Amino acid sequence: MSSNGVRTVRPTSAGQQAALQSSRLPRPELVADNVWAIAAPIPEGSVTYTLSYVLLSSDSACFSILDPGWDSPGNLEALHRSLGLIGLTLEHLSTVVATHHHPDHLGIAATLRAMTGARVVLSREERAVLTHQLSPELRSPASYSRVLEAWGVPAARRGELTAAFARPPAFSDIEPDLLLDDGDVLDLGSHSLTALATPGHTGGHLCFADNERKLLYTGDHILPQIHSGFGLGSRPGDKPLPDYLTSLQSLQRFGGYEVLPGHEFRFRGLDARAAEICKHHLRRTQRIADLLPELGDASVWDYACRLHGAGWPRLHGFFLHAALRQTELHLELARSGLLEGLVARCPEPGTETNTGDFPSVSAGAPG
Structure with missing residues (x-):
């Protein structure tokens, strides 16, 4: 439902x-x-x-x-x-x-x-x-350390993230x-x-x-x-x-x-499920957008703490990393100016998908 x-x-x-x-x-x-x-x-x-x-x-x-x-x-x-x-x-x-x-x-x-x-x-x-x-560059501990710093991860939490990162990829x-x-x-x-x-x-x-x-x-x-x-x-x-x-x-x-x-x-029920997923992610981006006047240039960590609320302390290792990465992406979209258009094009769950295309934002991306 x-x-x-x-x-x-x-x-x-x-x-x-x-x-x-x-x-x-x-x-x-x-x-x-x-x-x-x-x-x-x-x-x-x-x-x-x-x-x-x-x-x-x-x-x-x-x-x-x-x-x-x-x-x-x-x-x-x-x-x-x-x-x-x-x-x-x-x-x-x-x-x-x-x-x-x-x-x-x-x-x-x-x-x-x-x-x-x-x-x-x-x-x-x-x-x-x-x-x-x-790639060696992406898998470099020094590179990941810079990511954690950019996200504003407190020193006390970096160890578990670094340990999870250091595991060989599956x-x-x-x-x-x-x-x-x-x-x-x-x-x-x-x-x-x-x-x-x-x-x-x-x-x-x-x-x-x-x-x-x-x-x-x-x-x-x-x-x-x-x-x-x-x-x-x-x-x-x-x-x-x-x-x-x-x-x-x-x-x-x-x-x-x-x-x-x-x-x-x-x-x-593909159409309705796709619309439901779309709404779910856009609601999260909107929550980030609503925090912008209050948090401004605060770190990804600060935004993630507010976005995930009571569930935040239970996130560890890879799941903590994934939450931070996706908060970063929600924050990028909230600041991009594209959010309003995406919301307008996302149909309500339980309705047929509309025929208007979402704007493509990857033109010029590698590959």
């Missing part, structure tokens, strides 16, 4: 919804002709699994996997088990597709390629994002076999997927539309209940929050499709 009581999401998988409510992995289930949903366990964090999608050829001689999940022995074991229940084995895997580079989506792709020879597919922009995320470098751009059609035999650039969560995130089956694979761009973070992997010059809002609105033409997200459960 949205904040105004309008039902925005209609679950289409009772099994996935029940599994989510009981904190267990959902069983493999048939979504559509030659499309299966399986669960890839995540070894850490509050989200316990990724929804992966197995796309079979018409004769079941080979198959592809979209967002295969974490690179861990547990996930590999779960993958063998799930495929066995469908009547498949990894030796017939032909293609691994990832919506973005995060370890719970792309993670095990390199391992699967080494085991089977399957090709790996990623967006061209996301490949550049991954390179930047692993994702690794990989050279895809095929790079996709917005609008490219990925031919997977009996499946034809149109790549849709949806930057925001990461700079090169892709959704995929199966126009024959009326399915939309959304990765972490649109989830039925969770509000995905944004700016969790971008490059200098990117504008993650405005780009995310623009990307939400760009999917309006798929309002009648069933949504196959990267987590939680399958659903219908």
